Amino acid sequence: MTPLLKVENISKFYGHRIGCKDVNFDLYPGEVMGIVGESGSGKSTLLNCLAGHLDPDTGEVLFEMRDGAMRDTVTMSEPERRMLSRTDWAFVHQHARDGLRMNVSAGGNVGERLMAVGARHYGHIREEAVDWLGRVEISETRVDDRPTQFSGGMQQRLQIARNLVTGPRLVFMDEPTGGLDVSVQARLLDLLRGLVREMGLSAIIVTHDLAVVRLLADRLMVMKDGHVVETGLTDQVLDDPQHAYTQLLVSSVLQV
Amino acid sequence: MSDYNFAYLDEQTKRMIRRAILKGLAIPGYQVPFASREMPMPYGWGTGGVQVSAATLTPEDTLKVIDQGADDTTNAVSIRKFFEKTASVDTTEETAQASVIQTRHRIPEEDLREDQILVYQVPIPEPLRFLEPSEIETRKMHSLEEYGLMHVKLYEDIAKHGAIATSYAYPVKVEGRYVMDPSPIPKFDNPKMEMAAIQLFGAGREQRIYALPPYCQVVSLDFEDFPFEASKADHPCDMCGATDSYLDEVIMDDAGNRMFVCSDTDYCASRRKAGHVGAQAAAASAALKETAA
Amino acid sequence: MYVAVKGGERAIDNAHAWLAEERRGDLNVAELSVAQIREQLSLAVNRVMAEGSLYDPDLAALAIKQARGDMIEAIFLIRAYRTTLPRFGASAPVETADMACDRRISATFKDAPGGQVLGPTFDYTHRLLDFALVAEGEASAVERGEARAEPTPHITEFLNKEGLIQTEVDSEDVPGDLTREPLELPANRPLRLQALTRGDEGFVLSMAYSTQRGYARNHAFVGELRIGKVPVEMEIPELGFAIEVGEIELTECETVNQFQGSKTEPPQFTRGYGLVFGQSERKAISMALVDRALRWEELGEDNLGAPAQDEEFVLYHSDNIQATGFLEHIKLPHYVDFQSELELIRKLRREAMENTMPVQEAAE
Numbered sequence: 001m002t003p004l005l006k007v008e009n010i011s012k013f014y015g016h017r018i019g020c021k022d023v024n025f026d027l028y029p030g031e032v033m034g035i036v037g038e039s040g041s042g043k044s045t046l047l048n049c050l051a052g053h054l055d056p057d058t059g060e061v062l063f064e065m066r067d068g069a070m071r072d073t074v075t076m077s078e079p080e081r082r083m084l085s086r087t088d089w090a091f092v093h094q095h096a097r098d099g100l101r102m103n104v105s106a107g108g109n110v111g112e113r114l115m116a117v118g119a120r121h122y123g124h125i126r127e128e129a130v131d132w133l134g135r136v137e138i139s140e141t142r143v144d145d146r147p148t149q150f151s152g153g154m155q156q157r158l159q160i161a162r163n164l165v166t167g168p169r170l171v172f173m174d175e176p177t178g179g180l181d182v183s184v185q186a187r188l189l190d191l192l193r194g195l196v197r198e199m200g201l202s203a204i205i206v207t208h209d210l211a212v213v214r215l216l217a218d219r220l221m222v223m224k225d226g227h228v229v230e231t232g233l234t235d236q237v238l239d240d241p242q243h244a245y246t247q248l249l250v251s252s253v254l255q256v
Numbered sequence: 257m258s259d260y261n262f263a264y265l266d267e268q269t270k271r272m273i274r275r276a277i278l279k280g281l282a283i284p285g286y287q288v289p290f291a292s293r294e295m296p297m298p299y300g301w302g303t304g305g306v307q308v309s310a311a312t313l314t315p316e317d318t319l320k321v322i323d324q325g326a327d328d329t330t331n332a333v334s335i336r337k338f339f340e341k342t343a344s345v346d347t348t349e350e351t352a353q354a355s356v357i358q359t360r361h362r363i364p365e366e367d368l369r370e371d372q373i374l375v376y377q378v379p380i381p382e383p384l385r386f387l388e389p390s391e392i393e394t395r396k397m398h399s400l401e402e403y404g405l406m407h408v409k410l411y412e413d414i415a416k417h418g419a420i421a422t423s424y425a426y427p428v429k430v431e432g433r434y435v436m437d438p439s440p441i442p443k444f445d446n447p448k449m450e451m452a453a454i455q456l457f458g459a460g461r462e463q464r465i466y467a468l469p470p471y472c473q474v475v476s477l478d479f480e481d482f483p484f485e486a487s488k489a490d491h492p493c494d495m496c497g498a499t500d501s502y503l504d505e506v507i508m509d510d511a512g513n514r515m516f517v518c519s520d521t522d523y524c525a526s527r528r529k530a531g532h533v534g535a536q537a538a539a540a541s542a543a544l545k546e547t548a549a
Numbered sequence: 550m551y552v553a554v555k556g557g558e559r560a561i562d563n564a565h566a567w568l569a570e571e572r573r574g575d576l577n578v579a580e581l582s583v584a585q586i587r588e589q590l591s592l593a594v595n596r597v598m599a600e601g602s603l604y605d606p607d608l609a610a611l612a613i614k615q616a617r618g619d620m621i622e623a624i625f626l627i628r629a630y631r632t633t634l635p636r637f638g639a640s641a642p643v644e645t646a647d648m649a650c651d652r653r654i655s656a657t658f659k660d661a662p663g664g665q666v667l668g669p670t671f672d673y674t675h676r677l678l679d680f681a682l683v684a685e686g687e688a689s690a691v692e693r694g695e696a697r698a699e700p701t702p703h704i705t706e707f708l709n710k711e712g713l714i715q716t717e718v719d720s721e722d723v724p725g726d727l728t729r730e731p732l733e734l735p736a737n738r739p740l741r742l743q744a745l746t747r748g749d750e751g752f753v754l755s756m757a758y759s760t761q762r763g764y765a766r767n768h769a770f771v772g773e774l775r776i777g778k779v780p781v782e783m784e785i786p787e788l789g790f791a792i793e794v795g796e797i798e799l800t801e802c803e804t805v806n807q808f809q810g811s812k813t814e815p816p817q818f819t820r821g822y823g824l825v826f827g828q829s830e831r832k833a834i835s836m837a838l839v840d841r842a843l844r845w846e847e848l849g850e851d852n853l854g855a856p857a858q859d860e861e862f863v864l865y866h867s868d869n870i871q872a873t874g875f876l877e878h879i880k881l882p883h884y885v886d887f888q889s890e891l892e893l894i895r896k897l898r899r900e901a902m903e904n905t906m907p908v909q910e911a912a913e
Binding site for chain 2 (some may be wrong): 557558615625628629631632633635695728729730731732733734735753861865870871873874875876877878881882883884885886888889890891892893897900901
């Protein structure tokens with residue numbers, strides 16, 4: 001099997017400060033990669049470099065295009081990259097309001113990606129939007145309401161629906177459960193796990209919450225000060241951490 | 257007014273504007289930045305159209321100026337006078353006689369020909385402006401063809417009102433590429449934009465020129481199940497009986513009685529001259545005969 | 550029977566005639582001369598020159614007379630006239646260090662070489678109506694002093710000697726011309742300064758005031774404000790050297806602003822800059838504050854989302870001729886568009902009623 005995404009030597013500096021340095025990994029279709037670390041560890045910088053929101057200083061991010069060719073998304077033209085990010089890629093922001101149009105109805109939010117790739121039948125777009133609202137457990141009766149009228153958990157679920165509606169081949173998630181109440185988090189995680197299994201999603205999830213990766217990720221990458229300190233299968237890393245930092249991270253969670 | 261150059265602007269400025277026009281014609285629907293000059297009429301009152309007309313006119317041209325479809329509205333009169341003074345060109349109210357027509361808010365009813373130029377006055381050239389206020393961002397959206405948001409707006413209209421609630425300045429897509437603001441013409445006029453004449457759009461305050469070459473493909477945005485509809489008041493003209501022209505609604509008396517008349521004054525007048533009579537006109541002449549008898 | 554409204558032409562002619570009569574006012578009152586306006590309403594003349602972007606006191610005075618004292622209308626007249634003027638070339642940059650100062654003050658030093666010169670300022674007048682002016686008396690002669698012979702150095706130069714203030718580096722680039730090329734964003738500082746110097750005084754003042762009230766506060770001190778005449782020189786290609794073509798009155802303001810410094814640079818003062826035609830000090834100070842606020846990116850400051858930091862917002866809304874034209878154009882007929890709105894709203898209402906009607910019928 002060939003990888004869906006090949007990350008080679010990605011580094012990003014902020015002046016003299018390291019954002020992330022020499023990151024390498026492959027992601028295979030249907031695989032969920034978790035990136036964990038405390039804040040400032042470089043995990044969000046890395047995610048933004050991978051998703052084309054930040055320009056890395058070195059390295060390549062090779063993505064398998066629909067024709068099977070591996071293309072470097074760092075050097076591809078802006079229009080091509082934007083095309084990717086509204087078709088094959090999706091990005092779930094930590095704060096739903098960064099990923100939603102707050103003054104557009106829930107249906108419009110979900111429908112936007114469909115329309116961006118050429119859907120021109122109002123009835124079908126609406127049906128699809130309602131279907132997706134259902135899949136993220138939002139009632140059809142809320143389809144014309146704006147996200148401002150939604151709770152935090154609902155907004156996050158709406159953001160997920162908006163991202164998944166076009167069947168992306170790769171999903172980036174930045175702390176998808178951050179900032180939500182614990183009970184709301186549990187419901188969202190449950191939902192995400194269902195969607196990941198059902199759709200066979202390939203995803204990269206950045207989080208500081210080990211419970212999230214335990215539940216969703218196949219493999220794990222642990223970052224500290226911009227460097228990857230440990231990688232491996234999720235259970236392996238969490239149950240038998242090798243690096244001192246990972247041990248600290250895991251134990252601090254166990255104390256909670 | 258011999259102190260001023262032909263058509264007010266100096267030749268260098270006219271050349272600059274012509275270059276922008278040519279670029280606009282080469283890339284239909286693309287907004288070309290140009291260094292708009294201060295004109296002796298206020299911004300928002302047709303300075304863009306006036307500059308485009310000034311750069312387009314030659315001494316042999318015959319100019320027609322309309323506002324709301326009419327030749328005798330105050331702003332049309334004022335602009336026509338301006339060119340009579342500064343360019344001494346012939347002017348006309350007859351659409352067929354004109355070689356250059358400057359318009360605000362309407363396209364003449366009569367089909368235009370290949371040897372005619374239609375110049376539009378444009379207040380806000382950016383069709384995405386009210387969805388995205390930043391010019392930096394909208395220019396990026398155009399260059400990357402990111403027009404999903406435009407349809408989101410139409411989607412929201414239907415979700416809210418059951419129909420696309422845009423009745424004028426209805427956005428169009430040009431030659432499958434640029435989304436363009438047709439200036440605030442009623443959507444009734446949109447289908448006419450695929451025409452034989454050259455169409456030039458000038459936005460003075462916003463410093464943009466754009467253009468449609470003859471027979472350019474111009475598609476009004478819509479949904480398959482909510483197709484674009486070029487609507488008008490469901491009436492014939494009460495003066496000339498035309499059923500195919502855009503109508504103004506005129507309130508007749510304190511009781512609120514109304515009548516409908518062609519907004520294109522030249523079209524209406526020439527139809528009446530040719531013997532067409534609308535309902536009100538017929539009633540009036542009957543009443544006149546009665547009193548005479 | 551209905552007759553379409555004709556006679557737009559006559560209406561316009563009549564309006565113009567009435568306007569001319571109103572402008573003149575009561576014929577029993579002596580007519581203002583352009584020279585009177587130029588000499589006695591000189592601050593109004595200055596504003597018209599500054600925002601009209603044309604230095605000609607006589608034309609500005611004429612514009613004020615013709616505009617019945619409506620300043621924006623007068624500025625508009627000057628701008629429209631300016632369009633028709635051929636451009637012979639550009640002057641050499643004026644040397645404000647060589648200014649013959651009528652007024653020169655600094656808020657950052659008690660005294661400095663060249664001294665604090667108050668000049669003709671309203672600053673310390675008590676704003677009491679002077680009824681003596683009703684009687685049109687001659688002004689009494691005032692005592693005259695000797696003008697300073699040597700040039701007056703810029704205050705910020707003293708700070709610069711110690712490296713306490715950021716050096717403004719000379720750019721070899723020819724600055725763009727806002728009145729000849731379309732404004733494209735992001736704009737650079739020369740274009741921003743051009744837009745501000747001809748921007749509406751009220752707008753620039755309000756923007757500056759907003760920074761003082763906390764919307765991107767930049768802790769401005771008036772390092773120096775100077776008003777006076779400077780020679781204007783122009784290089785004549787045939788001669789191969791610059792000759793003086795005249796002199797203009799300018800107001801220049803340099804503010805001294807705090808700067809926290811960064812990891813690579815120690816803390817240093819920074820500058821805001823204002824330069825305006827004529828004696829226009831409110832405008833010059835405002836301009837300097839807004840200029841400084843707009844430099845946040847270059848100086849590595851945070852974008853606080855304040856209006857005065859938003860280049861696009863400031864530049865697109867500072868011009869009063871653009872603003873007033875667009876604002877007032879809504880007086881023009883819009884009945885064609887309004888008609889299509891009428892039809893749309895009737896249609897939407899009809900459909901909405903039809904949707905609710907069956908329920909009512911069932912209830913009956």
